[in-house]
Amino acid sequence: MKTYYCGLEVTLDVIGGKWKALVLYYLIKGPKRTSELKRLIPTITQKMLIQTLRELEMSGLILRKMYNQVPPKVEYSTTELGQSLESILEALCNWGGIYAESSFAQDEFEILHMD
Amino acid sequence: MKTYYCGLEVTLDVIGGKWKALVLYYLIKGPKRTSELKRLIPTITQKMLIQTLRELEMSGLILRKMYNQVPPKVEYSTTELGQSLESILEALCNWGGIYAESSFAQDEFEILHMD
DNA sequence: CGGTATCCAACACGATACTG
DNA sequence: CAGTATCGTGTTGGATACCG
Numbered sequence: 538m539k540t541y542y543c544g545l546e547v548t549l550d551v552i553g554g555k556w557k558a559l560v561l562y563y564l565i566k567g568p569k570r571t572s573e574l575k576r577l578i579p580t581i582t583q584k585m586l587i588q589t590l591r592e593l594e595m596s597g598l599i600l601r602k603m604y605n606q607v608p609p610k611v612e613y614s615t616t617e618l619g620q621s622l623e624s625i626l627e628a629l630c631n632w633g634g635i636y637a638e639s640s641f642a643q644d645e646f647e648i649l650h651m652d
Numbered sequence: 653m654k655t656y657y658c659g660l661e662v663t664l665d666v667i668g669g670k671w672k673a674l675v676l677y678y679l680i681k682g683p684k685r686t687s688e689l690k691r692l693i694p695t696i697t698q699k700m701l702i703q704t705l706r707e708l709e710m711s712g713l714i715l716r717k718m719y720n721q722v723p724p725k726v727e728y729s730t731t732e733l734g735q736s737l738e739s740i741l742e743a744l745c746n747w748g749g750i751y752a753e754s755s756f757a758q759d760e761f762e763i764l765h766m767d
Numbered sequence: 768c769g770g771t772a773t774c775c776a777a778c779a780c781g782a783t784a785c786t787g
Numbered sequence: 788c789a790g791t792a793t794c795g796t797g798t799t800g801g802a803t804a805c806c807g
Contacts, residue, residue: 544748
């Protein structure tokens with residue numbers, strides 16, 4: 538049993554770290570294959586991607602569906618619990634855009650959109 | 653110049669990590685002295701608290717006001733930029749509470765409120 | 768009280784090679 | 788295509804002692 542003093546600590550435990558929020562953010566927009574996620578997040582390594590997916594799965598935020606075929610195909614999607622973070626992650630994403638354009642951070646941050 | 657592919661990456665750079673969101677969360681509720689923050693976040697070490705405060709200050713999210721008196725007194729408060737995260741951090745906190753009570757996590761997480 | 772300086776351990780993360 | 792295994796490193800974070 539883990540003990541926390543604030544709900545925020547729980548959230549950070551579940552989607553904190555370098556990659557979890559980002560991977561979940563893309564999966565919330567729709568189911569994706571492993572290679573699609575890798576393409577959307579070019580700077581993540583294969584190892585960290587798989588590891589992050591496993592942790593999100595363990596936490597009950599995403600589902601892994603495997604198709605028995607050659608070549609293999611795996612698709613990840615969100616659970617209801619994972620999807621419930623949609624508006625929050627969207628807000629965090631927007632805030633980052635605003636921050637990058639703020640007088641404080643401009644000329645320091647650059648965002649390349651690739652939708 | 654740092655390059656990102658999504659606003660969320662920027663946000664994680666600014667308030668990601670183990671403590672920044674938590675410290676900011678408490679400061680958003682009102683200005684606090686160093687010792688007050690230490691009391692609110694019992695598991696943080698002195699070193700990490702100071703380090704986190706410095707980083708938030710560098711990012712333009714909080715202000716540090718020092719009173720020249722003995723014993724010394726320092727008070728931290730949010731800037732407009734920092735305060736703009738209020739609703740988001742509140743939502744993240746609430747989500748943690750809901751997650752901890754979910755059928756998935758119950759008996760695993762415990763939250764002790766200390767307001 | 769608020770903060771700094773060391774030193775050290777843990778682990779998150781990355782690079783690479785390999786498998787079914 | 789999806790994933791595992793191994794190894795190495797660099798940051799993160801904690802313990803402790805000390806200072807104005």
